Amino acid sequence: MRLRVGFAGFGAAGRFFHAPFVAAAGMEVAAIASSRKAEIAAVFPDARVVADFDALLAVADLDLVVIVTPNACHVDQVRAALEAGRHVVVDKPATPTRVEAEGLADLADARGLKLGVHHNRRFDSDFLTASRVLGDGVLGEIVALRMNWDRYRPEATGRWRDRAAPASGNLYDLGSHMIDQVLMLVGMPDWVQADVFAQRPGGETDDGFEILMGQGQRRITLGVSLISTAPRDRFRLEGRNGLFRKAGLDCQEDQLRAGLDPLAAGFGEEPEGQWGEIVAPDGSVSRVVPETGRWLTFYERMRQAIEGTGEVPVTMRSAGRTIGLIEAAHAAAREGRRVHLDADGRWS
Structure with missing residues (x-):
């Protein structure tokens, strides 16, 4: 059964840098929190469109949440998704500070969840x-x-x-x-x-x-x-x-x-x-x-990590060192x- 993925945000980053690779990696774009209903219907007609981030987390059968919202939202939304029991990918920059990145990494470890940062470059x-x-x-x-x-x-x-x-x-x-x-x-x-x-x-x-x-x-x-x-x-x-x-x-x-x-x-x-x-x-x-060039590799490896056959391609601790610099x-x-x-x- 394919992993089901929910998106927080569907601007240019979500539409072009993330969603095509989620689908190409064999996962399902199942739900999207966005006001762009017509745009979403044109590219992912079977995806459920919800009003906001809280409604996205309420979708019961999501395996992975992809967070492509403004940078200032990342820390709170990653924390909420982990606390809701979801694996997470967050766009870079993951957090404003290294301390926050390490705190989120600790939370993911404590919950037994996979947390990746989208350093596609x-x-x-x-x-x-x-x-x-x-x-x-x-x-x-x-x-x-x-x-x-x-x-x-x-x-x-x-x-x-x-x-x-x-x-x-x-x-x-x-x-x-x-x-x-x-x-x-x-x-x-x-x-x-x-x-x-x-x-x-x-x-x-x-x-x-x-x-x-x-x-x-x-x-x-x-x-x-x-x-x-x-x-x-x-x-x-x-x-x-x-x-x-x-x-x-x-x-x-x-x-x-x-x-x-x-x-x-x-x-x-x-x-x-x-x-x-x-x-x-x-x-x-x-x-x-x-x-x-192959951005697809990121989401292939993320899927494998969630399925237990590989490692997270870019960890939050690795991204935290970048934030520290x-x-x-x-x-x-x-x-x-x-x-x-x-x-x-x-x-x-």
């Missing part, structure tokens, strides 16, 4: 390709990791993402993905310093940042701009024997918005014009055939200092 084509290049060792010792996520969105929208609230701003939004990817690629840095800023008129929270982290002799830089008409390289791994560079963003979001099914042939395959390359010390350049970066920017981290990412 672990399954981007470019990140998977960078991971492979790093693992192959062709670049030698990595002395610099540079990651950027630039867009041209020069006006604040007025939507909840641009309003001041717990876990708001681009450091929590795109920064959650980027810091998670850093931890997956090279592990915990020794220190962090940061500039976190707002540049767009009308925004109430940060829209850009520049972060520098150190790990022994290695330097890690992360940058986001929402007023860039010519984005920087998305990934750049600089080693003693050469560098890997890659421009452009993973194509899965665009494919989903164009109506392509996650199980369709070619889904997640990057166009050749976006392939990365390795530059050798002599200046010679070789193209790098990319890995196929975001807190450290905010402190570094606010106080104008280098914040030192222990091996588990804790700081003071």
